[in-house]
Amino acid sequence: MEMQNFINLERIEPQKRESSERVEDFKEIYEVFSVEEASNQASRCVQCGDPFCHSKCPLHNYIPYWLKSISGMKNELAFKLSNESNPFPEITGRICPQDRLCEGDCTLNDGHGAITIGSIETFISEHGFKKGLKPEFPGITTNKKVAIVGAGPAGLACATYLLRAGIKVDMYDRQNKAGGLMTYGIPGFKLDKEVVARRVRWLEDAGMSLHVNCEIGKDITFDDIASDHDAIFISIGAESSRKAKLVNENAQNVFMAMDFLRNIQKKLFSENYDHQYDVKGKNVVVIGGGDTAMDCLRTSIREEAKSVKCLYRRDKYNMPGSKKEFKNAREEGAMFVYNASPKEIVVNSKNEVIAIEMQKTMLSNKDASGRAGVEIVKGSEFRVEADIIIFALGFSPSSPTFLAENGIEVNKWGGIEVNTDFETTKSGVYAGGDCKRGSDLVVTAANEGKLAAGKIIKSLLS
Ligand SMILES: Cc1cc2nc3c(=O)[nH]c(=O)nc-3n(C[C@H](O)[C@H](O)[C@H](O)COP(=O)(O)OP(=O)(O)OC[C@H]3O[C@@H](n4cnc5c(N)ncnc54)[C@H](O)[C@@H]3O)c2cc1C
Numbered sequence: 001m002e003m004q005n006f007i008n009l010e011r012i013e014p015q016k017r018e019s020s021e022r023v024e025d026f027k028e029i030y031e032v033f034s035v036e037e038a039s040n041q042a043s044r045c046v047q048c049g050d051p052f053c054h055s056k057c058p059l060h061n062y063i064p065y066w067l068k069s070i071s072g073m074k075n076e077l078a079f080k081l082s083n084e085s086n087p088f089p090e091i092t093g094r095i096c097p098q099d100r101l102c103e104g105d106c107t108l109n110d111g112h113g114a115i116t117i118g119s120i121e122t123f124i125s126e127h128g129f130k131k132g133l134k135p136e137f138p139g140i141t142t143n144k145k146v147a148i149v150g151a152g153p154a155g156l157a158c159a160t161y162l163l164r165a166g167i168k169v170d171m172y173d174r175q176n177k178a179g180g181l182m183t184y185g186i187p188g189f190k191l192d193k194e195v196v197a198r199r200v201r202w203l204e205d206a207g208m209s210l211h212v213n214c215e216i217g218k219d220i221t222f223d224d225i226a227s228d229h230d231a232i233f234i235s236i237g238a239e240s241s242r243k244a245k246l247v248n249e250n251a252q253n254v255f256m257a258m259d260f261l262r263n264i265q266k267k268l269f270s271e272n273y274d275h276q277y278d279v280k281g282k283n284v285v286v287i288g289g290g291d292t293a294m295d296c297l298r299t300s301i302r303e304e305a306k307s308v309k310c311l312y313r314r315d316k317y318n319m320p321g322s323k324k325e326f327k328n329a330r331e332e333g334a335m336f337v338y339n340a341s342p343k344e345i346v347v348n349s350k351n352e353v354i355a356i357e358m359q360k361t362m363l364s365n366k367d368a369s370g371r372a373g374v375e376i377v378k379g380s381e382f383r384v385e386a387d388i389i390i391f392a393l394g395f396s397p398s399s400p401t402f403l404a405e406n407g408i409e410v411n412k413w414g415g416i417e418v419n420t421d422f423e424t425t426k427s428g429v430y431a432g433g434d435c436k437r438g439s440d441l442v443v444t445a446a447n448e449g450k451l452a453a454g455k456i457i458k459s460l461l462s
Pocket residue numbers: 095096097149150151152153154155172173174175179180181182185186187190214215216217235236237238239258261291292295400432433434435439440441442443445
């Protein structure tokens with residue numbers, strides 16, 4: 001098919017299930033494009049000489065090339081190109097905030113409507129899998145062995161590129177399943193858990209040994225793995241929840257977003273979970289306005305909470321998360337209160353939450369981060385009834401003791417220090433993903449895993 005079809009064809013999004021139907025389960029809400037939709041949408045691409053989408057994608061995917069291939073029905077070529085630079089395109093295609101990345105910088109994002117890059121990326125792999133295509137690995141062809149601590153996207157990406165170089169990988173994770181936050185954080189309505197499990201299985205088939213329920217520093221020591229491997233990659237994420245430092249914040253039924261989401265996911269996996277996180281019939285208030293807050297709202301709705309409200313201190317135009325996720329949460333019935341900052345948690349005599357005291361805010365000049373500042377309006381206090389309060393205010397690295405004990409230094413935010421080769425202050429030990437850069441995205445974690453693998457391969461095989 002001819003390219004540059006944007007004059008004749010409008011941007012379309014994949015079909016989305018009706019909100020009344022989708023709140024009944026945790027299944028993904030978007031369909032995958034049909035062959036015709038993907039080919040037509042790809043044919044809208046301008047084929048820019050210096051593609052901004054490619055530069056803005058953290059993995060520097062060869063986007064215009066695979067768009068041209070899929071438009072011309074060269075599905076196998078598109079699959080190979082897409083899977084070369086990206087360790088799991090069908091995952092990033094589903095959950096990257098494309099409006100801030102590739103699609104945000106698409107030349108057509110000027111009124112014509114950006115190419116639906118993420119949805120086409122998902123289609124290319126899903127269609128390929130249906131036709132029997134699989135990621136290719138050579139088998140273990142070297143005598144080198146690398147340990148990876150943490151099976152999130154950074155660890156899985158690193159494993160992918162090491163295995164492609166014929167290096168044996170031992171992967172350790174303290175959870176019951178691999179995937180990190182892709183498995184125990186991001187809800188199934190955004191990313192089907194089987195999609196992650198399928199990639200993990202292929203890595204195991206390719207020669208990765210997966211050791212789950214194994215926490216380094218607790219179940220086995222760092223020395224145990226150091227003595228048995230030629231290099232180590234640390235990708236332990238950043239799961240320490242940030243608190244608001246409010247009166248009564250340790251009351252019963254005040255939860256951190258990650259604890260809530262992880263426990264609900266464990267319940268859905270039929271694993272042991274803490275029943276205090278059941279929200280059925282409760283008034284749930286979520287504090288925060290990012291994507292994690294949207295995930296907590298939408299999870300609470302599916303868990304049959306009585307009411308689900310988001311309290312956010314800026315206005316809706318200054319929300320930090322993706323517009324798509326905000327729209328989905330609203331469609332599903334979440335209520336929003338803007339320009340509201342928490343002051344105090346109100347409890348009863350049993351130290352249980354009954355409400356949250358809020359204050360109105362006004363936006364002021366932009367702060368150092370470029371976002372509108374927030375000023376409290378004096379005497380504007382108001383109460384919001386709540387049985388459960390969930391804080392979704394971001395995450396920081398947690399610096400487990402094995403780091404300092406082994407001379408692995410962290411910066412003042414707890415992020416692991418690395419040089420330009422992703423090597424930590426201990427020789428032969430590398431790090432990447434959220435534990436190094438602070439909480440960010442699947443695609444940035446995947447990119448650091450991929451880049452670190454390149455450096456490890458160079459040091460072990462050259
Ligand atoms: C609710 C939520 C929703 C999100 N939604 C999106 C989204 O839509 N799109 C997006 O791009 N990003 C999203 N993110 C961010 C994204 O999930 C993270 O940036 C990404 O997962 C970080 O990858 P990572 O590999 O560095 O760490 P993680 O995914 O956190 O994985 C770290 C792994 O290390 C393991 N581990 C930790 N310590 C040890 C130890 N001592 N021994 C063994 N194992 C250990 C943990 O169990 C975990 O499995 C979301 C995050 C959250 C919390």
